[in-house]
Structure formats: C-alpha cells, structure tokens
Amino acid sequence: MASLLTDPLFEISGRGPPPNKNFYHFTVTKSDVIWRWWKISLRTVDRYSKPGELRESHQDFLDDTLLQSEVSMVFGRRILLYTKALCQGHYDYLEHLSDSLLLRIINYLELEDVGQLGRTSRRFRQLCGSEEFWEQAVRRRCNTVSVEVASLALEVGWRSIFFTSKLHLQKLISRRRLKTEEPSRSNIPLPLPTPKLSNLQ
Numbered sequence: 001m002a003s004l005l006t007d008p009l010f011e012i013s014g015r016g017p018p019p020n021k022n023f024y025h026f027t028v029t030k031s032d033v034i035w036r037w038w039k040i041s042l043r044t045v046d047r048y049s050k051p052g053e054l055r056e057s058h059q060d061f062l063d064d065t066l067l068q069s070e071v072s073m074v075f076g077r078r079i080l081l082y083t084k085a086l087c088q089g090h091y092d093y094l095e096h097l098s099d100s101l102l103l104r105i106i107n108y109l110e111l112e113d114v115g116q117l118g119r120t121s122r123r124f125r126q127l128c129g130s131e132e133f134w135e136q137a138v139r140r141r142c143n144t145v146s147v148e149v150a151s152l153a154l155e156v157g158w159r160s161i162f163f164t165s166k167l168h169l170q171k172l173i174s175r176r177r178l179k180t181e182e183p184s185r186s187n188i189p190l191p192l193p194t195p196k197l198s199n200l201q
Contacts, residue, residue: 006096009086015040016074024074028083033061035070058087095123102127107136134158148173 013025021041027034035054041047056064062084072080094102106114106127118128127133135158139145152172153161161169 009091010083012075012079014075020074026071026075026079026083028058028086032057033067033083033087035067062087099127099132103130103133103136106133107140129159131158134162138162148176152176 008027008029011027016022016024023038023040025036033056036051038051039049054067061067068080106117109117114128118125138158138161149161
C-alpha cells in the first residue's frame with residue numbers, strides 16, 4: 001500500500017491571517033516537513049529580506065510546538081491535525097488513489113451507500129455525482145447500451161438515464177427519432193398537382 005503514496009504527501013500555501021501579509025508554503029514529504037516563508041512588507045528594512053526555510057524530520061515536527069502553532073495560526077487547526085497524523089504514519093490512502101480507480105471501487109457500492117459517501121468530502125461528492133460514475137452505473141446495469149441511448153445521455157445526463165424506466169426511455173428515443181426525421185421530410189419536394197383535362201382544352 002505504501003507504493004500508492006505520492007510524494008509530497010501534502011502541501012499547501014497561502015498568506016498569513018491579517019495583519020500578517022507574509023506568504024507561507026507548508027509541505028509534508030515521506031521523510032520531512034518543510035516550512036517556507038516569504039516576508040511581504042512595505043518597510044524599507046524588509047525590502048531585501050530573503051525567503052526562509054525550515055526543514056525537519058517527522059519526529060522533530062511532532063516535538064516542535066512552536067512550528068505547530070505557526071502552522072495552526074496560518075492554515076488552521078484542521079490542517080495541523082491532519083499533517084501531524086501523516087507524520088505519525090496515519091495515511092489516508094483513498095486520497096492518493098486516482099479518480100478512475102476510485103470510480104471503479106464506488107461502482108461496487110449500493111446506491112444508498114454512494115449517497116452517504118458523497119457527503120463525506122468534496123472530492124467524493126464530485127466523483128459520486130460525476131457523469132463518469134453514472135455512465136459506469138448504467139453500463140453495469142444494462143447488458144448493452146445502444147448508440148441512441150448514449151446519444152440521449154449527452155442531452156439529459158447519464159444519471160437521468162439510470163433513473164428512467166425502460167418504457168419511458170423508449171418513448172424519449174422515439175421522440176428524438178421523430179425530431180430528426182421531421183427536417184428531412186420537409187426537404188422532400190411536394191408532388192405537383194395533376195392538371196385537369198378541362199384546363200388542357
């Protein structure tokens with residue numbers, strides 16, 4: 001499972017809370033914690049100040065309460081707790097899986113479970129509501145998906161196709177056929193009226 005982990009494990013950047021205008025970058029790799037800062041100030045004395053960097057091992061970061069308080073002040077307590085957990089070896093493997101692999105896993109869940117999973121994080125909400133997920137769900141439920149159904153899905157969405165009954169789906173496809181046939185019918189020239197004999201005399 002460790003091979004699934006990317007490096008860095010986590011990184012974030014941003015400005016400090018007002019009145020602090022400095023810029024910070026925080027990285028947790030598989031072996032180190034890196035804290036970088038850029039001083040942003042209008043004061044002349046700070047104009048030529050160089051960026052700073054502090055690099056520590058995971059254990060040193062867990063013991064460094066001063067750096068922890070800085071991380072918490074700039075990025076919030078939730079980020080601090082998450083990065084401390086990473087340094088303690090508590091990895092969130094799901095966060096490091098590709099979207100395509102996660103979609104394959106999600107498709108084995110019951111729909112009720114998919115709905116609950118979608119409420120756990122922004123990433124899972126996007127995946128569980130994505131066209132890719134619902135297309136896979138439709139293709140898994142049906143033996144074959146016709147070209148007409150796939151074309152209809154581009155208009156109404158795969159989620160709508162999934163929850164549409166087969167009878168209603170057939171009606172929608174029939175209506176689409178009629179709409180596409182109507183323009184071609186209007187282009188067919190109408191037959192000329194047959195002249196009457198009285199008009200020819």
